Structures are given as C-alpha cells and as structure tokens.
Amino acid sequence: xxxxxIYYFRKWTDISEEAEGIILSAFEPASVKKKKDxxxxxxxxxxxxxxxxxxxxxxxVDDKGLEHIYQIRLDNSWISDLGSFFSQKPSKYxxxxxxxxxxxxxxxxxxxxxxxxxxxxxxxxxxxxQKAYVNALARLNDTMxxxxxxxxxxxxxxxxxxxxxxxxxxIASYLGITPESLSRIRRKS
Amino acid sequence: xxxxxIYYFRKWTDISEEAEGIILSAFEPASVKKKKDxxxxxxxxxxxxxxxxxxxxxxxVDDKGLEHIYQIRLDNSWISDLGSFFSQKPSKYxxxxxxxxxxxxxxxxxxxxxxxxxxxxxxxxxxxxQKAYVNALARLNDTMxxxxxxxxxxxxxxxxxxxxxxxxxxIASYLGITPESLSRIRRKS
DNA sequence: CTCATTTCTTACCATAGGTCAAGTGTGTGG
DNA sequence: CCACACACTTGACCTATGGTAAGAAATGAG
Numbered sequence: 001x002x003x004x005x006i007y008y009f010r011k012w013t014d015i016s017e018e019a020e021g022i023i024l025s026a027f028e029p030a031s032v033k034k035k036k037d038x039x040x041x042x043x044x045x046x047x048x049x050x051x052x053x054x055x056x057x058x059x060x061v062d063d064k065g066l067e068h069i070y071q072i073r074l075d076n077s078w079i080s081d082l083g084s085f086f087s088q089k090p091s092k093y094x095x096x097x098x099x100x101x102x103x104x105x106x107x108x109x110x111x112x113x114x115x116x117x118x119x120x121x122x123x124x125x126x127x128x129x130q131k132a133y134v135n136a137l138a139r140l141n142d143t144m145x146x147x148x149x150x151x152x153x154x155x156x157x158x159x160x161x162x163x164x165x166x167x168x169x170x171i172a173s174y175l176g177i178t179p180e181s182l183s184r185i186r187r188k189s
Numbered sequence: 190x191x192x193x194x195i196y197y198f199r200k201w202t203d204i205s206e207e208a209e210g211i212i213l214s215a216f217e218p219a220s221v222k223k224k225k226d227x228x229x230x231x232x233x234x235x236x237x238x239x240x241x242x243x244x245x246x247x248x249x250v251d252d253k254g255l256e257h258i259y260q261i262r263l264d265n266s267w268i269s270d271l272g273s274f275f276s277q278k279p280s281k282y283x284x285x286x287x288x289x290x291x292x293x294x295x296x297x298x299x300x301x302x303x304x305x306x307x308x309x310x311x312x313x314x315x316x317x318x319q320k321a322y323v324n325a326l327a328r329l330n331d332t333m334x335x336x337x338x339x340x341x342x343x344x345x346x347x348x349x350x351x352x353x354x355x356x357x358x359x360i361a362s363y364l365g366i367t368p369e370s371l372s373r374i375r376r377k378s
Numbered sequence: 379c380t381c382a383t384t385t386c387t388t389a390c391c392a393t394a395g396g397t398c399a400a401g402t403g404t405g406t407g408g
Numbered sequence: 409c410c411a412c413a414c415a416c417t418t419g420a421c422c423t424a425t426g427g428t429a430a431g432a433a434a435t436g437a438g
Contacts, residue, residue: 062334068330068333068334070326070330082319082322082323083323083327086319086323115312119308119311122308122311122312122315123304123311123315125315125319126311126312126314126315126318129315129318129319129321129322130271130275130314130318132318132322133271133318133321133322133325134271134272134275136322136325136326136329137259137325138272139329140325140328140329140332141257141259143329143332143333143365144257144332144365145251145257145365147424148424148425149424167384167385167386168385168386169384169385169386176332176333176334177425177426178425178426178427179385179386179387180386180387180388180425180426180427180428181424181425181426182386183386183387183388184387184388184425186386186387187387187388336394336395337394337395338394356414356415356416357415357416358414358415358416366395366396367395367396367397368415368416368417369395369396369397369398369416369417369418370394370395370396371416372416372417372418373395373417373418375416375417376417376418
C-alpha cells in the first residue's frame with residue numbers, strides 16, 4: 001500500500017476489508033508543488049486533508065498584515081480549517097504547502113456520507129479530536145505560562161523533525177514569538 | 190426532566206427512547222458544596238462530568254506554587270481532565286467547585302461500555318471534541334497574538350455570565366494574566 | 379558560477395505585563 | 409455584629425519580548 005491512512009484508522013477502531021475499500025475510494029489522492037495554497041481566506045474549506053508525504057501549514061494574516069501560524073504538519077497527519085470545514089462557512093485561513101506534498105482529501109459531504117457507511121469512523125475521529133483538543137490545551141497552557149526559551153527547547157526535543165524541514169520564521173510564529181526573538185534565544189543556547 | 194443531558198445529545202445525534210433510558214442510567218447524579226475538590230493531582234481522573242447546575246474549574250499548581258486555570262465551566266457543560274481520563278494515567282490537575290454544584294458523572298469504563306450500547310454517542314462526542322478543539326485553537330491564537338485588554342473585552346462580551354459568578358482572580362488566570370494586570374485593565378475601561 | 383531572493387542574525391530602543399508590597403473594601407460564619 | 413479572610417486595587421519598579429532597521433549568510437534559478 002502506498003499510504004498509511006488505513007493503518008492509522010486501525011490503530012483506534014476496527015475496519016473490515018470491505019470498509020477499507022469504501023474508505024479508500026472516498027479519499028481522493030492529489031499533490032501540490034511547494035508554496036501553493038490549498039485554501040485561501042474567504043473560501044469555504046472544502047476538504048479535510050491527510051498528508052501522505054510533505055508539509056502543510058495553516059495560518060492567517062491579521063489587520064497589520066502579519067502572518068500567524070496555527071499548525072505545521074508533516075507526513076501522516078491531518079490538516080484542515082475545521083471551523084470552516086464543519087460549519088461550511090468562509091475561512092480566514094490559508095493552507096499552504098511548505099514542501100512538494102502528496103495528500104488525500106475528502107469533502108465535507110463525502111465525509112458525512114462515509115460516517116453513515118462506516119460508523120466506526122466516528123470513533124476514530126472522536127479519538128482524534130479528543131487528542132487534538134488535549135494537545136491544544138497543553139499548547140495553550142505553555143503559551144500562557146512557559147517562557148519562550150522553554151517552549152523552544154521543548155519543541156526542539158519533541159518536534160525535531162519540523163526543525164529539519166521548516167524555516168525558522170514559521171517555527172517562530174508557531175511558537176508565538178517573532179523571528180528576531182527566536183534568533184536571540186538560539187544564540188544563547 | 191430535571192437535567193438537559195439528553196436534550197444536548199439530541200442536538201447532534203439521534204437518541205431513541207430506549208437509548209435515553211440506557212444513557213440516563215449510566216450517568217450518576219451527585220452534588221458538591223462550594224470549594225470542594227472533585228479531582229486532585231496524582232489521582233487518575235475517574236469521571237467525565239456534566240454540570241447540571243453550578244460552577245467547576247480545572248487548574249494546576251506550578252513549581253512556584255502558582256495556580257493556572259484551564260477551564261471555568263457553568264451549567265450544562267462538560268468538564269474533566271481528558272488527558273488523564275482517557276489514558277487513565279495520573280492527573281496534574283485539580284477540579285474544584287466554585288459554587289454548590291449538581292452534576293452527572295460517568296466513569297471511563299462505563300462510558301466505553303455506553304459507546305458500545307449507544308454508538309450514536311460516538312457521534313455526539315466526536316462533534317463535541319471537534320468544537321472544543323476549534324475553540325481551544327482560537328483561545329490559543331488569542332493568547333499568542335491578541336493583547337490582554339482585547340482578550341478581556343472579548344471575554345466580557347462573550348462570557349458575561351462567568352463575570353457575574355466567578356471572582357476576578359480566577360478570570361485573570363483563565364485569561365493568562367495576573368490579577369494585578371486585570372485590575373489595571375478594568376480601571377482604564 | 380553568479381546574482382537575486384530568502385532566511386537568519388544583530389543592535390538599539392519601546393512597551394506590555396509581571397513582581398513585590400502595601401493598601402482598601404466587604405461578606406459571612408461564629 | 410464583629411473579625412477575619414477573601415477579593416480587589418494601587419504604585420514603584422523590573423524583565424521578557426516586540427518593533428524597527430540593517431546587514432550577513434544561505435539557498436536556488438538560470
């Protein structure tokens with residue numbers, strides 16, 4: 001098999017051979033070159049993306065024209081603007097490739113249909129969002145109460161793969177600081 | 190009916206009369222006086238709580254002995270330490286009542302069993318966690334990039350009920366600032 | 379190989395918010 | 409109805425991080 005989608009589903013829920021076929025046909029494979037937008041502000045986020053190989057980031061641009069990054073995701077992970085995707089209202093985010101990227105995508109309607117065909121997926125995504133929520137709260141806590149230096153070191157330890165593949169400007173934004181601050185932090189360590 | 194649990198479930202998923210009975214018998218009603226702990230650090234978080242009436246907060250105490258609040262929840266909402274609850278590993282959090290509180294609770298094992306008996310609940314909680322995750326990301330973004338003044342005004346507008354029921358010390362911590370800063374912000378507005 | 383672009387660093391000053399310490403109310407339990 | 413804990417405020421000072429601006433280093437397209 002050329003992707004790990006089913007492998008990940010099977011970690012948390014039972015997927016029969018039959019269901020496997022249904023799922024694989026519901027996800028549409030595609031790819032983009034580096035530095036292309038999969039989503040732009042004002043559009044409704046049509047798809048939930050599973051990255052097979054590559055790197056995508058989601059970010060928005062504030063009133064002052066500054067970029068703020070929400071997520072940086074590498075191989076075998078999910079990305080979307082869930083707020084827009086599930087409500088089908090316009091997004092304020094960009095989703096952009098930072099590397100040439102192969103992915104699988106599924107539209108909102110097709111996913112709803114798929115939940116009906118393969119109810120076990122509700123379980124998978126329930127667990128996925130549960131974990132995502134716990135992680136988001138942990139990241140929230142860190143941004144509130146942990147110094148930039150400590151957050152940097154922590155990220156260096158826990159997500160070293162990102163440091164090897166993504167420019168520091170983006171990492172700074174993800175950490176909630178300016179590139180200049182990140183640079184100063186790195187000098188001192 | 191004396192609580193809105195089923196009402197909320199039915200907002201996002203179908204619950205038959207029969208399932209209703211099963212669910213209601215799985216949740217155990219209980220109550221606590223003000224200022225009591227439902228969870229203490231070191232314990233495994235045994236329950237997922239649905240607040241019928243009252244107010245609960247979750248927080249932890251850092252190395253320096255400072256409290257940091259994760260969540261403040263009022264009537265008709267869920268609270269737990271999901272990280273501990275789902276992994277069944279020791280928690281670092283307190284869950285404490287800020288008012289006399291009536292709640293419903295369900296244990297981890299009972300909930301797993303309930304998912305098997307009423308699979309539609311997977312859907313409900315999938316949507317619940319999905320929304321919780323989107324909210325957590327929004328709160329994360331605000332703490333990173335929005336000034337304390339603006340976060341205060343936003344919270345005042347969107348969660349005015351909390352301001353009427355909860356001391357400002359707790360709100361400050363929830364906003365990610367010190368009580369002193371909150372006081373200064375309030376003076377200026 | 380070279381030039382243009384992107385990425386990263388440095389230095390300077392500005393500021394939001396934290397820390398510490400000392401207040402002033404005020405609600406409630408004995 | 410008093411006292412004491414709790415909630416909140418204020419002021420003086422401090423520090424981490426931001427803003428701006430400039431230049432160095434690395435990367436990549438032709």
